[in-house]
Amino acid sequence: MASLKRSKRRRSSTVQNEIRQTRPFRSTAQEATIALLRTASIVNRALARVVEPFGLSLAQYNALRIIRGAGTGGIPTLSIRERMIEEGTTITRLLDKLEEASLIRRERTVPDRRQVLCFVTDDGRKLLDTLDPLVDAADEEAVASLSQSELERFIDLLSAVRQTNAKRGAPRSAGPGRT
Amino acid sequence: MASLKRSKRRRSSTVQNEIRQTRPFRSTAQEATIALLRTASIVNRALARVVEPFGLSLAQYNALRIIRGAGTGGIPTLSIRERMIEEGTTITRLLDKLEEASLIRRERTVPDRRQVLCFVTDDGRKLLDTLDPLVDAADEEAVASLSQSELERFIDLLSAVRQTNAKRGAPRSAGPGRT
DNA sequence: TGATAATAGTTATCATAGCAAGTGTTGTCA
DNA sequence: TGACAACACTTGCTATGATAACTATTATCA
Numbered sequence: 288m289a290s291l292k293r294s295k296r297r298r299s300s301t302v303q304n305e306i307r308q309t310r311p312f313r314s315t316a317q318e319a320t321i322a323l324l325r326t327a328s329i330v331n332r333a334l335a336r337v338v339e340p341f342g343l344s345l346a347q348y349n350a351l352r353i354i355r356g357a358g359t360g361g362i363p364t365l366s367i368r369e370r371m372i373e374e375g376t377t378i379t380r381l382l383d384k385l386e387e388a389s390l391i392r393r394e395r396t397v398p399d400r401r402q403v404l405c406f407v408t409d410d411g412r413k414l415l416d417t418l419d420p421l422v423d424a425a426d427e428e429a430v431a432s433l434s435q436s437e438l439e440r441f442i443d444l445l446s447a448v449r450q451t452n453a454k455r456g457a458p459r460s461a462g463p464g465r466t
Numbered sequence: 467m468a469s470l471k472r473s474k475r476r477r478s479s480t481v482q483n484e485i486r487q488t489r490p491f492r493s494t495a496q497e498a499t500i501a502l503l504r505t506a507s508i509v510n511r512a513l514a515r516v517v518e519p520f521g522l523s524l525a526q527y528n529a530l531r532i533i534r535g536a537g538t539g540g541i542p543t544l545s546i547r548e549r550m551i552e553e554g555t556t557i558t559r560l561l562d563k564l565e566e567a568s569l570i571r572r573e574r575t576v577p578d579r580r581q582v583l584c585f586v587t588d589d590g591r592k593l594l595d596t597l598d599p600l601v602d603a604a605d606e607e608a609v610a611s612l613s614q615s616e617l618e619r620f621i622d623l624l625s626a627v628r629q630t631n632a633k634r635g636a637p638r639s640a641g642p643g644r645t
Numbered sequence: 646t647g648a649t650a651a652t653a654g655t656t657a658t659c660a661t662a663g664c665a666a667g668t669g670t671t672g673t674c675a
Numbered sequence: 676t677g678a679c680a681a682c683a684c685t686t687g688c689t690a691t692g693a694t695a696a697c698t699a700t701t702a703t704c705a
Binding site: 313314319321322323324328331333373374375419426427430433437439445448451 | 496497498505506513552554610625628
Binding site: 511559 | 693
């Protein structure tokens with residue numbers, strides 16, 4: 288995967304060619320947001336196609352991984368939601384499905400009976416063991432056109448964009464939840 | 467909006483802090499795809515909130531803009547779909563809504579009665595005239611943390627990612643449809 | 646200790662996305 | 676010219692996401 292030669296790239300944009308808009312983008316900012324959304328949509332579907340044959344949506348797979356990542360102590364429902372890619376999503380039904388499929392198990396906590404802790408089951412762990420290498424490969428493929436340094440630059444730029452938008456609009460929990 | 471000082475940024479990742487995963491990302495590629503999806507999700511919702519008060523989803527707004535962009539000649543239904551951010555989406559019902567709201571009008575073409583041309587109405591144009599500056603502002607805000615040169619770099623990187631993924635997975639029409 | 650607020654989830658509602666199958670129209674070609 | 680393929684949507688179905696309202700439990704504090 289040779290890194291792209293784009294050192295002298297003309298500022299006439301590829302998204303514009305792809306979308307074939309009659310008039311040019313009204314601003315570079317607009318071009319960037321559209322490129323971002325479009326790219327994410329494409330990558331999202333590519334990844335979704337990897338896990339769907341196993342009966343999971345991408346969101347379910349991510350939730351399952353988050354639950355496994357929490358270890359033997361389990362993780363409360365809302366903590367999962369905070370860590371999901373889509374932050375606002377309704378987590379309960381997603382977990383219902385995972386529980387129906389015996390991939391996780393849930394139980395109310397002892398001192399605080401409001402909380403529900405989630406644990407991955409052996410079945411869940413087994414499924415993840417199967418899926419992880421496939422998803423890893425898909426991740427690599429998705430960004431295969433970027434060199435390692437481009438990748439890091441890419442991550443930095445994305446972080447910067449998130450940081451501006453995290454303040455207003457997508458409030459995240461403040462305190463450092465334990466993990 | 468001064469561009470961020472990140473010249474010597476440590477490679478310990480912000481997404482990782484945000485998502486507070488117990489174990490680190492398994493690869494830079496994984497970190498990048500998650501950062502991409504998460505960032506897009508945040509920006510998507512920020513933009514959606516701008517147009518929703520006007521009764522439009524972001525997808526509807528985009529479709530409406532595409533139709534307007536086609537000019538007085540109109541644009542066939544499937545050409546709209548090709549240019550949408552979400553490529554696979556079912557466009558018919560989306561257009562139904564726009565037509566119900568009198569923002570567009572549709573008619574079968576004369577020689578080829580399979581096609582349905584879409585035109586923006588005066589109401590639609592008026593609504594866009596109201597929305598455009600708001601969306602423009604939201605676009606600028608979404609990427610406000612990036613300098614102009616960072617923006618262009620960002621767009622380049624996104625283009626590169628799309629190009630790898632466009633081949634397999636998200637087949638786009640080949641020929642240059644007229645516009 | 647009893648009212649009120651804050652937490653942690655759950656449920657309801659509605660709109661949209663994704664996929665697949667169906668319909669009507671045109672093109673191709675024996 | 677008649678069958679079959681290709682095209683341009685359209686419709687049905689299921690699942691997911693966004694919001695908001697609701698329930699149960701715990702914390703606060705006069």
